[in-house]
Each structure stands twice: as structure tokens, then as C-alpha cells.
Amino acid sequence: MSDGDIREAAQGGTGDAAAGGAAAEEITRQVTEFLTAALRKPVQPDDDYFALGLADSLFALELVTFVESRFSLTVEVEDLDLDSFRTANRITRFVLRKTGSPEFTETQ
Amino acid sequence: MNGGRSAPGGREAGRGTTGAAGAAGSAAASSPVAAAARLAAELVPHAARWDREGALPAEARKEVAAAGLLAPDLPGRYGGLGASPAELGEICAHLGGVCSALRGLVTVQSMVAAALNRWGTREQRARWLPQLASGELIAGFAATEDAAGSALAEVGTRVEDAGDGGHVTVTGRKKWITFGQDAHVLLVLGKDRGRPSAVLVETDREGVSREPVGGQLGMRAAQIAHVGMDAVRVPRANLVAPAGLGLSHVAAAALDHGRFTVAWGCVGMAEACVADAAAHAAARVQGDEALAGHQAVRSLLARAAVETAGARELALRAARFRAEAAPGAVTETIVAKYAAAAAAASASRDAVQVLGSAGCEPDSRAGRHFRDAKVMEIIEGAQQVAEQHIAEQLLRRSGTPRPEAGARQAEAS
Ligand SMILES: Cc1cc2nc3c(=O)[nH]c(=O)nc-3n(C[C@H](O)[C@H](O)[C@H](O)COP(=O)(O)OP(=O)(O)OC[C@H]3O[C@@H](n4cnc5c(N)ncnc54)[C@H](O)[C@@H]3O)c2cc1C
Numbered sequence A: 001m002s003d004g005d006i007r008e009a010a011q012g013g014t015g016d017a018a019a020g021g022a023a024a025e026e027i028t029r030q031v032t033e034f035l036t037a038a039l040r041k042p043v044q045p046d047d048d049y050f051a052l053g054l055a056d057s058l059f060a061l062e063l064v065t066f067v068e069s070r071f072s073l074t075v076e077v078e079d080l081d082l083d084s085f086r087t088a089n090r091i092t093r094f095v096l097r098k099t100g101s102p103e104f105t106e107t108q
Numbered sequence B: 001m002n003g004g005r006s007a008p009g010g011r012e013a014g015r016g017t018t019g020a021a022g023a024a025g026s027a028a029a030s031s032p033v034a035a036a037a038r039l040a041a042e043l044v045p046h047a048a049r050w051d052r053e054g055a056l057p058a059e060a061r062k063e064v065a066a067a068g069l070l071a072p073d074l075p076g077r078y079g080g081l082g083a084s085p086a087e088l089g090e091i092c093a094h095l096g097g098v099c100s101a102l103r104g105l106v107t108v109q110s111m112v113a114a115a116l117n118r119w120g121t122r123e124q125r126a127r128w129l130p131q132l133a134s135g136e137l138i139a140g141f142a143a144t145e146d147a148a149g150s151a152l153a154e155v156g157t158r159v160e161d162a163g164d165g166g167h168v169t170v171t172g173r174k175k176w177i178t179f180g181q182d183a184h185v186l187l188v189l190g191k192d193r194g195r196p197s198a199v200l201v202e203t204d205r206e207g208v209s210r211e212p213v214g215g216q217l218g219m220r221a222a223q224i225a226h227v228g229m230d231a232v233r234v235p236r237a238n239l240v241a242p243a244g245l246g247l248s249h250v251a252a253a254a255l256d257h258g259r260f261t262v263a264w265g266c267v268g269m270a271e272a273c274v275a276d277a278a279a280h281a282a283a284r285v286q287g288d289e290a291l292a293g294h295q296a297v298r299s300l301l302a303r304a305a306v307e308t309a310g311a312r313e314l315a316l317r318a319a320r321f322r323a324e325a326a327p328g329a330v331t332e333t334i335v336a337k338y339a340a341a342a343a344a345a346s347a348s349r350d351a352v353q354v355l356g357s358a359g360c361e362p363d364s365r366a367g368r369h370f371r372d373a374k375v376m377e378i379i380e381g382a383q384q385v386a387e388q389h390i391a392e393q394l395l396r397r398s399g400t401p402r403p404e405a406g407a408r409q410a411e412a413s
Helices: A003-010 A017-039 A059-071 A088-098 B016-021 B032-053 B058-066 B085-098 B100-119 B122-134 B246-283 B295-323 B329-355 B365-376 B383-398 B405-412
Strands: B139-142 B158-161 B167-177 B185-192 B195-202 B208-212 B225-235
Touching: A017 A059, A017 A088, A059 A088, A059 B246, A059 B329, B032 B058, B032 B085, B032 B100, B032 B365, B058 B100, B085 B100, B085 B246, B085 B295, B100 B122, B100 B139, B100 B185, B100 B246, B100 B365, B139 B167, B167 B185, B167 B195, B185 B246, B195 B225, B195 B246, B246 B295, B246 B329, B246 B365, B295 B329, B329 B365, B329 B383
Parallel strands: B139 B185, B158 B185
Antiparallel strands: B158 B167, B167 B225, B185 B195, B208 B225
């Protein structure tokens, strides 16, 4: 899947739940890939990397920039409840919500 | 984390990459870069006196404000000029070449503005940003404490509920606040029940005290102060971002922006030093030979020129990343600041060497930049701290996972 496809998927172009699920899986894959590289540690979709103490002082800003640029969205202060960015699955949910995709069930 | 964001619904962006060619001379006469160049040329004769007197006169600040250069990258709807990262950089290079305190004024004002533009609510942005853009309010960034310098997570300033539903109280002592002697508002990093929190504290509130700092190594005109806050009551509307995110998001955004403007200020300092050293070496004759006739002197000039040019290119690279809001922007900015501070430090040292006693005169620009450049290697992330981060990025690229904690301990013992 190219970045363009993902954006389309994330933005819910097809509007059906199955596509939402596929998009969710792809978003989670990309996010965990970024996290695994950034934290130099294999990160599972439900790992809370802040609680695991893996994040350094610049990581939060890098993560926000990554999510914004990869999924073409803007993170606003209203989105910043501490929990939205704690795990890859939560980030996926956040991305789908921001981009107006159909609800999905978390993948493990 | 700045002007160039182009995401849908994103805050109004700067003018993107069109300013990339904003290097002196190529920008249109009406551009903010040209305005900064004119202002720099006009102010350069005064900088040594400001340094001696330990203050930037009100008229100089008004001129910077009138030219729209205090937070030039803010979008037009907040009164900014929408300057692109490259334009903001060139502006800081022009001002930094003249006076670090002058550039420091732009650094602190624009870093507070950037943090608010990034993480302020709609109401906070509408309330504060126009006043910061116009200079009606001068802002300071108040993070450092006695026990919290490089390790800002250690701040002890307390942000506490005032018990009336509408206010918090802020208690603590901040050190080394650039323009803290007369800033109207400070973006303060504190802790709310242990969670890092950012709050705007107006300095005319009861309980704020300021202790001017003078005669320090460098940035002598930056009207630095240590600031005490004794249960200062502040409306909850002044809290920036939810508790817990004051350091990782708010202060981090401010510092990221600050590093970028400091990097470019250092490029300007280094370029000024190279120019002063070359002019002196060409003109000064000792024993029938111009200084520039000596190989040793030419080596100093060449090394300084190359290091300076390299710093400029890294600063431009950071500007490109920022214009695209690319994920590497934070790191590229650290790289640029690291290289530019080092270039400013070594070019100013070599310039003083080539200038000889002329570089030691009270009014010598190279001598002043020599003192100021050392400060640049300490603030906004000391060189050694920057190296930690740059090396960490390198290790990420290697793709090798970090060893388990147990394994690490075993290695260490
Ligand atoms: C002129 C001037 C203006 C300033 N303006 C402001 C301002 O406006 N607002 C504000 O909040 N602060 C300001 N500061 C404070 C400045 O940000 C701090 O001085 C800076 O963060 C370093 O902290 P420190 O001085 O406590 O040094 P320390 O943290 O004690 O570090 C001292 C040295 O130890 C080494 N070191 C420290 N930590 C590490 C590490 N993790 N890895 C490797 N080496 C390390 C470095 O070599 C460093 O230079 C200013 C300072 C100066 C001098």
C-alpha cells in the first residue's frame, strides 16, 4: 500500500467497515514500525511506551510530527488528552477519528 | 512545528518554501528578510554600546517590532508576516550578526508565540498572538531553575489549584530569563501535582519579583533576570495544554523553535566574524607583509569560512525540513544549532586571533561575538546534550534494538 492509498483509506474514501478495518490495520502497522524504530525496541500495538519509560524528552514532539505528516492531519490541543498517544492502537483510533473513518475494532 | 504546516485544517502556514532563496540580496525589497537587513545595517554601530550598558534601548525594540520581526513567522491573521522557516532564519542571521541580544529578543518572543500557536486553544491564540506579533507584549520563556538546567524534568515550580475554581497559584524561582527584567508575560514551566505544566504568568501580578543579572559572560544586553514567583494567582485560562504535557509538548515546541533561531543567529555571528577577520587580514600590514600574506593566517581564515558555510547549509537543511513539517525537523534543527554554535565559537575565536589587540578592544564585534558564542554552546541544549540526541538518531538508523535493561547492567559491571 502506498502512502497515498493509506491517506485515502484513512480518510474513509470507501466508507465501509471492512475498508475501515483494513485501513486501521495498515495505520497500526505504520505506527508500530515508527515506534519500533524510534524507541529501538519492538513495540506491540497495545504497549504503553511512556509507561515503559522508553520515550526521551523529544520523542513526543517527533511522534506528533510523524502522525501529522504521515496521515495528513493536524493534532490540536483539544486532541491532547494524555491517552490518545499512549499506544499504537490508540493512535490508530485517533487517526481514524480525525480523518472521519468508520469506527473499527482494535486489532492485536 | 511551525509555519510551514500544510495539513488540512492546520493553522495557517507560512509561505512555504518560496522563501528558501531569501538569502541576502535575492529577496524582494519589501520582504521581511530585506527589512531585517536594513535594520541590521542601521543598528550595527550601536551594538557595542548596548553590550557595555547592558540593555537594548526601547527604540531599538520598537524598530524590530515596527518591522514585524518579533515573531515574523506567525500567520497574517495574528498580525505576523507569515515568514517561512528560511526567511525567519535569514532574519535571525542578520540580527545575530549585529547583536545576540537583539536576536535573542526575536528568539524568545517567537518561541513563546510558536508554542502558543502550536498548543494554545483558539481563544488563547486569538488573545495572545496579536499582542506578541505587534510587540505590545514582550514575552519571556521561564524554564531554568537552580536544580533544573539541562534536565528540565526536574523543575520544582509548583502550579496549584487556588481553590476558587477559576485560578491557579504559581510558586517557584526561575533563573536566567532572557529579557526577564521587563518582559510582560512569561511562559513558565512548572509542575501540577507532579505533572509538567505550562502557564502564562503576567509579570505585573502580585508575587512576581525580579532580580536583574548583569556583567555575565555574554548576551549582556539581553536584560536577563532571575524571577521569583510567590503564590502568584493566575486565571486557569492561562494554562497552556493539559497538565502533563507542559514539557513534552509546550516547552518542547518552544525550545525547538528557539534552537532554530539560535542556529541562524550563530550563522550570522560566524559570517560576521569571518568578514571582520578577512577585512583586517587584508588591510593590516606588519613588517612589510599584510597579515593575509602569512599561510598561518590564511589557514585560520579558510577553516573559519568553511565551517561557517557548512553551518549555513545545515541551517538551510533544517529550514527545508521545517517548511515541509517533516518528521526529521526536530533532529535536523538540533544538528543545525549544534553545528552553528560550534562555527560561531571557533570563527569568533579565530577572528579575535587574526585581529590581535583590535579583537580585544572594548568595542570589537569579534570580541563580543567570542563571548556570546560560548553562551550559544550552552543554551537551548548544550553541545554535549545535542550530541546525545544526534547519536541516538544514528543508532535508530542502525536498526539494532537496544539491549534489555538487565543486559545493559551486565555490560556496565
Ligand atoms: C545568557 C543566558 C540566557 C539564558 N536564557 C534563558 C531563558 O530565557 N530561559 C530559560 O529558561 N533559561 C535560560 N538560560 C539558561 C540555559 O537554558 C541553561 O543554562 C542551560 O539549559 C544549561 O543548564 P545549566 O546552565 O544548568 O547547565 P547544566 O545542566 O548544569 O550543564 C552544564 C554542562 O554539563 C554538561 N551536561 C549537562 N547535561 C548533560 C547531559 N545530559 N549529557 C552530556 N553533558 C551534559 C554540558 O556540558 C553542560 O554545558 C540562559 C542561560 C544563559 C547563560
